[in-house]
Amino acid sequence: MKRFLWLLLLVLTTGSASAQTAPERYPLIPYPASLTPATGTFTITKATQLALSKESKRFAQEAEQLQLLLTNGVGAPLKTTKKAGASSIELRYDASITAPEGYKLTITPQQVTLAAREPAGMFRAVQTVRQLLPPTLEKAGKGATPLTLPAVQIEDQPAYAWRGMHLDVSRHFFDVAYLKKYMDLLALYKFNKLHLHLTDDQGWRLEIKKYPKLTEVGAWRTFNNQDSACIRKSKDNPDMALETKFLRQRNGQTEYGGFYTQDDMRGIIAYAAARHIEVIPEIDMPGHMMAAIRACPFLTCNGKNDWGKLFSTPICPCNETTYEFVENVLTEVAALFPSPYVHIGADEVEKTSWSTAACTELMQKEGIKDVNGLQSYFVRRVERFLQSKGKKMIGWDDMLEGGIDASATVMYWRSWVKDAPAKALHNGNPLIMTPVSTLYFDNLPDKNSVEKVYQLEVVPSDLDPTSARKAILGAQANLWTEQIPSENRADYMVMPRMTALAEVVWTNKNQYASYLSRLRQHYPRLALLNVHYRVPDLAGFSEESVFTDRTTLAVEKPLDQLILRYTTDGSTPTATSPVLPAALPITQPTTVKLVAFTPEGLRGDTYTIRYRQQPYATPVAAKAPASGLTATYFTGYFKKSALMQEAKANGSITVTSVQVPKQAEADQFGVQFRGYLDVPETGVYTFYLTCDDGGTLRLADRMVVDNDGLHSAIEKSGQVALSKGLHPIALDFVEGGGGYTLLLKYSKDGSEPQQVPASWLKH
Template structure:
């Protein structure tokens, strides 16, 4: 076996996960390096190896490498010697701060960088080249491990490579935040956006306003808590952590907060790993927790809710600025980050419009509307930040009333397609965080990894020089329905790895990435990450057969064991194993789930089978190419409501997608025509819709993907004779997603786009 395959195979064997269908990836590195040249042979790392730090600036990184290697070798490396050695050195020819070069030869590893951060990124590459057992902090040392001979030159494509975590909706321990930082470290992220305050809870101690945490950090169960508690009956990952419940005045309260000492320790932990923690204190909206503790902050002197969002703080009273500047003084003293995130999104401005103080301020300052009043608050706060040497970040909502070109804008509103272009042309640096792709609180499915990996941070419409203002991207994890640490793991992993590679490498190596990812699951197992088990495929949710059929599963890795039930129960560790296929002779429901050797259970799939005759084709004449699409403006909760609305605009489309005439934030589209299939068979259809969609073919229901939700895929089958069949697809967009895709398969083949020649009207 070639030496370059040995390391990955060892890593897989350690976890008992060996694939037979696909050869192990050569170098299991995520994100993949900018350039990698393979060599011949291997470097043997043992307790006799010396670790030599030639530049004192890299001593901390040298100590971290020692800590990484000691458990597997059984002792620390010496710092001198003529046998095999690892050399950390400066290289002035490397221009990127996070760049590094790695040369592995049979007797020496040379890691070079311009700055300490680049040295640290290179150490993570060495870490990934080592077997997964390197992550174990206890157990018998192996004595020696091997690394392949190679040469790497590497640097990131984007300077902002971030992950966000909302700790306001649900609270997470300091231990978990360190674990989260460890994952960021492994995959070469450099920003950790910590959402510390919102309506549901204020999570950071502010000494000047102690009631922010004594009262604002706690709540009685809200509607989101009720939802997750119902889900917890079937899935314990949705249960509220008992350590964050307390009894006060006979009521159960849920919450928690971080002391400044705890946060200071976390910041030091992140800084040592070259991760910048960006605090977000959301203002002027999303502050119900603070207003509950200090009612003077609102224009009405009380908390409450408007038409859509919570009552905000009042930007027209000087007491508001005394509060905010006092809070931010403590934040600035605590966080070394150059940035502070102000939020400035989803502000319910009704109380401002009705406030005499605001009317007076607007008249005095020449402010024409409440959007400009929000801009006044943001501008004034930014000036305060600047006086303290800090930069302001805001969500792209802040563009509406005007924003200073010195602020950094985070673009999240996918339906406002020109927002990042406007921000760039206003002079703002932009971080891309679109809800349509990079909101990791949206349920993942089998398309999620591809969607994240294929994400292009550069929006359409920018010149080459303007593109430089897109400084990177991050994924946001909002936790309304993510109450536990296990659930966070499930939602972000492995999607986090796809984003890491997109932002560091910025190349399309998706097929290769999928193979490399397989070798990372054993490492995540050792690290205790409750990741989402890879998807099974080869089936649809709604299935039909004419006489009989067989259920055959395609597994992404051979290490997965598929178990099933036919009695309605959820499959468990003792349920029957689906080894090859399951013969279906009558209508029935099959539930199945994959189990890893480490004990993780994958998603439960519910497959319904019903017997169906082939639909006869209809005779059609004088048809034209394409489907007729009718565009309906409006906010709809379901397809039925959209079908009752007036539809003034229509156009012919050659494929099923959101038509170009759809410009509103929320709308519906009705597609009508005929599907002409070239052969008789069982046709499967796969509908991805954000928000909802319903597909009917031959006047038979095929897929019901209705409702307001993220880009979820649902699938169904229909038996069709060769020829033309009426097709009706109804789609609703509630705001933000703009995602609609329809694929087909024939008799269980791989899903493909529907040929344009099949669509007529």
């Protein structure tokens, strides 16, 4: 039955019964808008010719890129011709293709034709051909001869105009070589925007000739708390070590830093342009400016450069010297970047320092009622200046609070501010979706992360679909680098989540089962591109496992070629540790550490599986318990759930599911769920607790899942042996700010995880 459903899914997603092998035969990410499978293959040999007519000379750069790719396989460039013939690859101009990035690809056993109207469309077609060719072509000298392409007919164009990735180079720096590698990945997966976060409190990364101190002073720092945290973590994970190439000794101190000269940036922009990627600069203001203030102390209202209650001291919107500085900086930025957009941030501004006489005077003069209006004044003034330079302004959705003009483009990131997209649409602002809950790739990944990205609604279902579809330009994922100090760590955090987003913004169709099948074929290519991707999650176990008599560790591998190595002595497995057998018997309490290795030598995460022997917990007696759990809620900031014990509760309510009651919701809060779990049959149960921020689950007075602390939405699991009947449950959950997630599921005897039924909850 499962096989039939799988075949039916493939037919529905491709529109042809002959597409039963589509994911294997056409492992394309993102999947084309239209793909019609065909029989046979086209073979590329040294005799194959590359045809480029006079009308198609506009594609000369794309033809050269295709030549470079094929040279890796056949050993020499293909001969060129102006007229297509038998056994040729033709790049053809097609005026009937209306989408700027649209293309057609026809592969028959006799000929290959790539057709487009614009060079960008032809480049996307070349990337499709690239993905259909063997991964070995990514390395010179590793190609296989002859090369074959599967016959197919493709008509393709993107669903969204804005398909972006972001990289924060301020918190931790990444050099030109890595940016080129990053852009190569964007090109492979048909992204067209690179958002560079160039300045922040921790570093100013772009040369500004008018203010050389911005990089002389602002680009370097002694180790901060983020660096120190990374150094501590590097003891267990070498990818968390600071890159030594960005360290220098100065005045007897070690400093971390780096920056791009304007010539460096011109090279980056040119490299991006050749791949039809637009580079959007972000110069964050008026907040997130400590690096600039260190170099130019005159920028603040109060002469200080420190942290307020939540955020850092901003620059002063009430002094004309501030605007002189901003305009000088943005003049150079606007001249350097050909993108029509400049991003100014305008988020997380600590406005308490604006309570000065100069600000009071300005507010009275301009009729400004409060500090949010003062930020609005700053943002609007900066936007008018950018417009005078022929640029459009982008800012984070925070800037909606004081009011903005309809001409500003809004990036929606605060997923806990549910009405921000509707406010932007009502105001007439173009929108780019980048919600923190889904598209902040600095959030630690778990086994659900890829699917979560894939299921993203670029146009949220609660918005009017007609107006929203016109206003929403697309989506973008962000990589903030406070805890990402190395290139390997950046690769790990981005891949493979980037591939899921690529399909969301290009294809805009839900074909998740097909996508997973295709994704498996991309890992060898990523390895050859020296991408330290996150090895897919192992399954079939819980990191907190229990048994009553004996059990067996049988791990499910997501990729057949993975080699699993393990230890039982507490040490971390290495490439020489024993290979895990298909079934490892467990007869006594023990700790198994497990690591998956790819054939290329890439190392996966370390799994620590702690086995405890437990008798089935004895149920408790309770007279006619009522349905539901008691939820006691607290307002406050709790780093750990146990801290609620010291706080005064705001109130309590009965809930029929493990969900935060509306009465508890606040910016920062905690909830204690208490009662009984009415277990229908005796067995070993696995519970899965997803928390953002943190939580713990105890059953029958036994710790089952410890997912405590402040972190993004992560699932952790644990097991417990329970007899049929009532067992005390204690679930504690805390939210430290910025939106929350709480989800509890269970499984028994290897079943699929499912929601805990309401009928099980008693108090």
